[in-house]
Amino acid sequence: MRIGIAEDVALLRAGITSLLEQYGHTVLWSVSDANELRARMADDQTPELLVVDVRMPPDNTDDGLRAAIDIRRNNPEVAILVLSQHLGNEYAKELLAGAPEASGGTGYLLKERVGRVTDFLTAIDTVGNGGVSIDPKVVAALLDAGPGRGALASLTDREREVLARMAEGHTNEQITKLLHLSAPTIERHISSIFTKLDLSDRRGNKRVLAVLEYLKS
Template sequence: RAAVQLRKAHPALGVLVLSQYVEERYATELLAGSSGGVGYLLKDRVAEVREFVDAVVRVAEGGTVLDPEVVAQLLGRSRKQDVLAGLTPREREVLDLMAEGRTNSAIARQLVVSDGAVEKHISNIFLKLGLSQSDEDHRRVLAVLTYLNS
């Protein structure tokens, strides 16, 4: 949080964060709109003093230094969001209500549509999320888990 506040108050200030773990929200805020002079490294992965000094110098010179794990987590997060971005606004509404535990009939009543329309939206959600029919998986639960993880 301090790094984000410093960066907002002094955009030209080089900031290198050493963290125990990746805090996606702060990493995203720190990197957003940054043209350089910023870094985010995990403490336990900085093995050599020479690597650390090199990172400090690069940030001081206006460069960017990111731990590979930070990159992997941020890219993973954007891929999850991309999956839901393919849904129409109405499909998102249906999925929101599914996540609240609503039945198809309850969803239809709330959205003032027919049960058939809800079933069609749910089928489209399953298709767009890549959830094919299976005897071993419950697609409705998997759709809600995808929604909650995004």
């Protein structure tokens, strides 16, 4: 996979580059500034996936995330995985809200998980292949906020548990192992989730749409 990296911490930037190349990916370029990220995306070497730190120069606030949102508008085919030290904000919700219309995948990963090689590479693969991957801690924080509103309130506890695993980017097969349930049982739960969230007749990736409904709860 062709990847571009935007990370202002030189050591982390070098570490991510080395790890991705070790596992067969091609890092086209790496930048340390959100403005440079925008400039790079105007070049001919457009990556298939962007790994973007939320907090970057020039303002050292959420410059990287805002740049990612701008890039998503102009390059919906580019997958975007953002790295953050925080659980998210309105800009994060805006990026995730655009996921169904974008052909590229979308991910939100806490920086602490970059050091967990398997988790990080799984997120890279999921997002790079057009999926949505949300950090489990972000999902846990959403669960702690209480029962869902609207259509989400109609989900059973088990269905919410399955949806949480979907939000983390797990496949059906992985969910069966995590919840110790059979494949047909998981499929029935997912079908019920789509029906209750009124997604059965909607166009687009229904797993992504379901996750976004979950994130809006």
